[in-house]
Amino acid sequence: MGTEEESKDASAASFCPSDEEIQKWMGTAFDMAKDALESGEVPVGCLMVYNDEVVGKGRNEVNETKNATRHAELVSLDQLMDWCHRSNLDVRSVCKQTALYVTVEPCIMCAAALRLLNIPVVVYGCRNERFGGCGSVLDVSSANLPQTGTTFKCVSGHRAEEAVEMLKTFYKQENPNAPKPKTRKE
């Protein structure tokens, strides 16, 4: 399980979005994050692009689903899979040619999920000091985990300050769904 096909591997390794593409798609991701912030939701914008087409677009859905794993990335991955089924395309081969654009570094869980689906490249804005899985807390993106899909390339720092500011603004407000915090060790 998990071994790559040689032919597609070469194209996956060289697969990387151009600066122009990064500008364009990260712009869309930031617009999504702003919309989320304005409606009081976690300001994270996230999209998956295959062949110059958005095949997944997600926002954090933790509160409405009561499922703490419904991060924007996983919501987008589900959309990508639905798109594949509708388009009658193989999820695995689409994922290998898909880039993820997200305003904040994916968390440890999402980074592992992206590996499991063989997403080759992740473009993100700011670091995620609380949960980051691409180096901030753990480096899941490049760790030696032969049973956990494939490693992926990270392109970070695009409009990072802006992304941080949005998060700060959001975290100043309290999460009304969380239980009253017990004494926090920090």
Place this chain on the structure above:
Amino acid sequence: MEPQSKRRKGSVYDTDSWIAYPVLSDEQSQDVELIEAFAAPILNKKETSRLVRELNGRYPLNGVQHIKRVRACKEKGTPHPLEILVCLKSDAPDMKVVSLDSLLPSDEVRHDGLGQPFVVKIPARSPLTRPQFELASKHWPTSFHEDKQVTVALRGELFSPPQKATMHMYMMSAVTAAKAAKDEGMEAVGAVVVNPVTEKIVAVGHDCRRDHPLHHAVMVCIDLVAQSQGGGCYTFDSHPGCQFISPRSSTDQNEPDAMKSSQPYICTGYDLYVTREPCVMCAMALVHSRIGRVFYGITSADGALGTKFKVHSQKDLNHHFEVYKGILGKQCEALNMSSGHITTECLEER
């Protein structure tokens, strides 16, 4: 204990057949790190308290407060039964020959009653577990604030026989779910979420990777728990092995606000039983879900609760939890063997 030969057939289902061991943090499980220091024999016992006082003034044991200043001499019958720690090597002045004059040049510490100094190795960190304490003490005495629960857990004796019987039952449900997944041609992994207060199962799930590449047993269970709370975003209706049990549906009644605050919130306070160690994605999903404790049967190659990472005790994360492994180890191990590969040893156990 009963000798092996006397055990009844099928005794693998006895709670005696497995032991739950804690999966501790790196800090709790690492070897004892040593640093060098200078010590000297105390030739005149009556000088001890003065020497301790004066040395504490001149060379306070900054950063190694766990170290005891004085130790009883190891060999019996030595003329000087006590030894005192003068200073850490890193705090000592540069000197060609180790001598009291170079270590204690000023009048702050009178040399009366001190013998020729020598180099010793002392534990650099405060011991966190009894095994660390015992190893550290072989080098130099240290203080130890024992966490009794960790000590008992490391001996594999944290859970009483009735507790083990309950844990056994929960893990058996996970094993049954794993077998259902296997029968459907998916990975033989099962998981159960339990409310330890009511001792009721909240959700049972198994691997559903054929439907969705991220539907590992733990991810399935997390969504089933969400469903039990009126949320969730998938349907597992086609898998009879994936079920959730709603808590008493008292929510319909007009409850006072005080009761509403005690409504379950994601997996807060719940225990998870899973047949094998979760992967990084599942381990972090459990952090996000604020799971109470995790019990697993066997380790896995890329496991993130002990093998490759210890996500449950990862610094910087906002939620930590206890992890125990080895629960129904044999039965969980047997799940991984395809029917063609069952060894005779395994068959004998059935």
